[in-house]
Amino acid sequence: MNERMSALCTDFYELTMMQGYFVASPDSRAVFELFFRHQPFGGGYTVFAGIVPFIEEVARFRFHDDDIAFLQKQGIFKKDFTEYLKNFHFQGDIYSLAEGTIAFPNEPLVRVEGTLLEVQVIESLLLNSVNFQSLIATKTARVVNAAGGLPVLEFGLRRAQGFDGALSASRAAYVGGASATSNTLAGKLYNIPVSGTMAHSWVMSFDSELEAFQVYAKQYPDRIVLLVDTYDTLRSGIPNAIKVFRGLHGTKPSLMAIRIDSGDLEYLSKAARRMLDDAGLMEVKIFVSSDMDEWIIEHLRNANCPIDAWGVGTRMVTGWGDPALSGVYKIVARWKDGKWHPCIKLSNQPEKLTNPGMKNIMRVYGEDGQMKADLLYLEEEKEELEALILSKKPLRFNHPISDFAGFEMDDYAYTESLLVPVMIKGKPISNLPSLDDARKRCRDQMRALDATYKRLLNPHVYKVSLSDKLAQTKRALVEQHRKALGKQ
Numbered sequence: 001m002n003e004r005m006s007a008l009c010t011d012f013y014e015l016t017m018m019q020g021y022f023v024a025s026p027d028s029r030a031v032f033e034l035f036f037r038h039q040p041f042g043g044g045y046t047v048f049a050g051i052v053p054f055i056e057e058v059a060r061f062r063f064h065d066d067d068i069a070f071l072q073k074q075g076i077f078k079k080d081f082t083e084y085l086k087n088f089h090f091q092g093d094i095y096s097l098a099e100g101t102i103a104f105p106n107e108p109l110v111r112v113e114g115t116l117l118e119v120q121v122i123e124s125l126l127l128n129s130v131n132f133q134s135l136i137a138t139k140t141a142r143v144v145n146a147a148g149g150l151p152v153l154e155f156g157l158r159r160a161q162g163f164d165g166a167l168s169a170s171r172a173a174y175v176g177g178a179s180a181t182s183n184t185l186a187g188k189l190y191n192i193p194v195s196g197t198m199a200h201s202w203v204m205s206f207d208s209e210l211e212a213f214q215v216y217a218k219q220y221p222d223r224i225v226l227l228v229d230t231y232d233t234l235r236s237g238i239p240n241a242i243k244v245f246r247g248l249h250g251t252k253p254s255l256m257a258i259r260i261d262s263g264d265l266e267y268l269s270k271a272a273r274r275m276l277d278d279a280g281l282m283e284v285k286i287f288v289s290s291d292m293d294e295w296i297i298e299h300l301r302n303a304n305c306p307i308d309a310w311g312v313g314t315r316m317v318t319g320w321g322d323p324a325l326s327g328v329y330k331i332v333a334r335w336k337d338g339k340w341h342p343c344i345k346l347s348n349q350p351e352k353l354t355n356p357g358m359k360n361i362m363r364v365y366g367e368d369g370q371m372k373a374d375l376l377y378l379e380e381e382k383e384e385l386e387a388l389i390l391s392k393k394p395l396r397f398n399h400p401i402s403d404f405a406g407f408e409m410d411d412y413a414y415t416e417s418l419l420v421p422v423m424i425k426g427k428p429i430s431n432l433p434s435l436d437d438a439r440k441r442c443r444d445q446m447r448a449l450d451a452t453y454k455r456l457l458n459p460h461v462y463k464v465s466l467s468d469k470l471a472q473t474k475r476a477l478v479e480q481h482r483k484a485l486g487k488q
Contacts, residue, residue, distance in 0.1 A: 007063045007088070008070065010124040015071070019081045021116045028116045029335035031358050033108040034126060037351070040138055040322040044459030045449060047141045047442050048097045048109055049175045050133030052435075053168070054126055055428050058090050061122065090118050091426035095419040097361075098433055100175055100441030102449055103134075104374060104464045106400060108359050109327070111419055123329045131327040132165070133172035135319040139294075140176025141446060143312055145454050146294040148301055151309040153195050154178040155289060156317030169317035175438045177446075178316075179309075190435050197225040197259060204230060210240040217244050223255040225287065228272075229262045238272050242279045257285035257308070265290065266303050273306040287311060293320060294456060333358050344477040350401045355470065356477055361418040364395065364409065371448050372412060373397060377467035382417070385467065389415055397465035403475060406465065 021028060039046055063071075063085040071077050071085070092114020103109055110126060112119045144152050154173040160166035170186035180195035181187060187194035198216055206212040209231060217224045226244065228237025241258050258276075260268050265288050276284045288300075289311030297310055314320065332354065333340045342356035355376060362375040362385065375397060377385055388395060395412070399405035421429055433441070452460035466474065 005057050005060060006067050007061050007085075007121070008067050009128075010121055014121050014123055016076070018117050018121050019077055021120065022081050022084060023078075026115070026117065029114065030116045030119055030331050031333040031340065032112045032119050032123070032329055033332050033359070034110040034112075034130060034327055034329050035106055035108055036103075036131075036134075036325055036327040037105050038326050039105060040135055040319070040325055041142060042459075043138065043142060044453035044455070044462065045138070045141075046103045046134055046325065047137035047176050047445075048101045048103045048130070048134050049099050049137035049172045049438065050129040050131075050168070051096045051099055051110065051422060052432055052438070053133070053171070054129040055094065055422050055432065057125060057129070058094070058122055058423065059426070059428050061090050061125075063088055088118075089426060090114070090122060090423075092118050092423075093421065093425065094423040095360075096422045097418050098420065098441055099435075099438035100137075100443075100445060101418060102371070102442075102445040104462050106355065107361050107374060107376065107464055108332075108355075108419060109134075111332075111358065113358075127327055127329055129168075131325040132319075133168055133175070134327070135322065135325040136169045136172035136317060137176035137442065138325075139316050139319050139321075140173040140178050141442060142294040142454075142456070143292070143297060143310070143316055144177035145446065146297040146301065146456070147310050150307070151179040152177065153287075153309060153311045154181045154183075154316060155311045155313035157181075157183040157313075159314040160317045166317070171435065173316060174435060175442055177439065177442060178312075182313075192435070198227050200227065200230045200261075203227060209236055210243060213240050213244045214247075217248070221251065222253050224253050225255065225257045225259055227261060228258045229260050229268075233260060233263060233268050234271055234275070238275050241284075242276065242281060245281050245284060246279065255285070256281070256283060257287050259287040259289065259311070261289045261311075263290075265296075265307075266300055266305050269300070269305045269307050285309065289313070291315060298456060330354050332356055342473055342477060344474065344481070346478065346481055353401075353474070353478070355400070355466065356473055357470065359419075359470065362395075363416045363418055364412045365414050365416070365448065366411065367413045369413075369448055370450055371445075371462070373409065373463040373465060374418075375465055375467055376400075376470055378470050378473065381467060381469045396468050397463065398468065398471040400464060400466055403471075 068082050095111040097109050157166045160169050167186050170181040170183040171190050174192045180193040182196050186192055203209050203212040213226050226241045228241055269286055285308040287309045288307050292310055292312040293315035331343050333342050344356040345354040358379045359376050364372045366372050394408040394410040397407050
């Protein structure tokens with residue numbers, strides 16, 4: 001969206017490291033991967049989002065003259081480095097999951113290949129885009145799943161974290177399954193359907209609630225949604241709405257609905273439905289809002305509330321319940337002596353050991369089209385794995401932490417390699433998926449994910465395993481580093 005995104009949209013230490021690489025080893029090459037360690041919201045899945053806006057920004061990632069001047073004032077950047085920055089642009093390769101893909105902890109969501117200078121400096125921008133939009137897309141998918149196929153409208157602009165956060169949230173919510181947004185600018189920029197009706201101030205600006213409803217219905221005769229809780233939902237709002245709907249004299253709007261924005265939604269929705277039906281207005285829909293989230297929606301649906309659509313704002317666009325996705329960006333390989341050498345980060349916590357090498361994800365599906373498990377593998381073994389799959393031979397799945405746990409799978413129908421190119425030599429591929437593609441991808445992936453992974457309480461843990469060669473490489477590097485430390 002921003003035609004002049006500055007390359008200074010990065011953490012300062014990225015630039016100090018960039019200068020260090022420029023002086024010490026300007027041509028050194030590396031591979032970094034973005035992954036996360038824990039599912040947000042205590043859930044069983046994450047919806048990947050935010051890569052396309054990131055790619056668009058990287059394509060125009062430049063240090064402008066005033067950026068260079070600012071850096072020169074800091075007193076720590078050498079002149080030859082700031083001169084180099086004047087013509088800097090990203091020229092590496094980026095591979096990524098398709099937006100809308102369901103992802104799991106410790107899987108490479110994005111792989112970046114290039115010089116250390118360029119893969120380092122885009123780290124913060126990548127994490128900012130993917131972490132936030134994946135968080136909001138995931139929250140939205142949870143809400144949409146709880147809604148059971150009924151429309152979810154995103155109403156979060158006024159509670160989002162700033163203008164840019166509101167736009168990113170609206171975009172991500174659409175990927176996650178929201179049907180429309182109240183954010184008009186997001187509608188224009190991303191071609192998302194926009195939705196909105198009336199505020200309580202509209203009702204309060206007239207001498208009576210009935211007059212407010214009548215004027216509104218006259219101005220918007222095709223889609224009449226009346227906000228009924230300004231004064232008293234059951235004694236005033238709904239009776240006045242009934243008068244307006246009955247007064248249409250046979251005209252047929254494409255939508256007639258009431259919206260309830262406060263109070264006991266279980267009691268009020270059921271009472272409203274009875275009143276509308278008793279008045280012969282069975283076609284009038286009931287929309288609700290008021291601090292909705294997946295837990296409240298699930299409760300109301302389990303209580304068989306006659307609600308037809310859900311307006312969700314604050315608790316969706318802010319990632320209510322989990323402030324951030326735990327995405328990190330780590331080096332996994334470096335170029336030396338004419339070949340790639342895998343890298344590993346060690347830790348006293350086994351779950352924080354990184355998975356080394358240039359990897360991809362093989363998603364395995366059953367005959368019913370359901371996702372069964374994911375296998376992380378090294379790109380160098382892709383042909384070997386494809387040969388096994390072609391001959392329908394068993395695939396070996398190794399536990400990512402335990403050296404002794406694993407299993408073989410032979411009851412699979414087909415597989416899908418998830419990381420695909422999105423930028424080659426600094427240029428975005430010509431057919432980046434559209435926002436509608438991402439939304440459809442999310443919907444299809446959610447259908448392919450068993451309900452046990454989607455439940456809100458104690459979701460099942462999806463299996464993410466290592467190929468034989470990746471597991472062997474990881475063990476060998478751990479042992480190599482331990483021996484080296486023992487000699488110190």
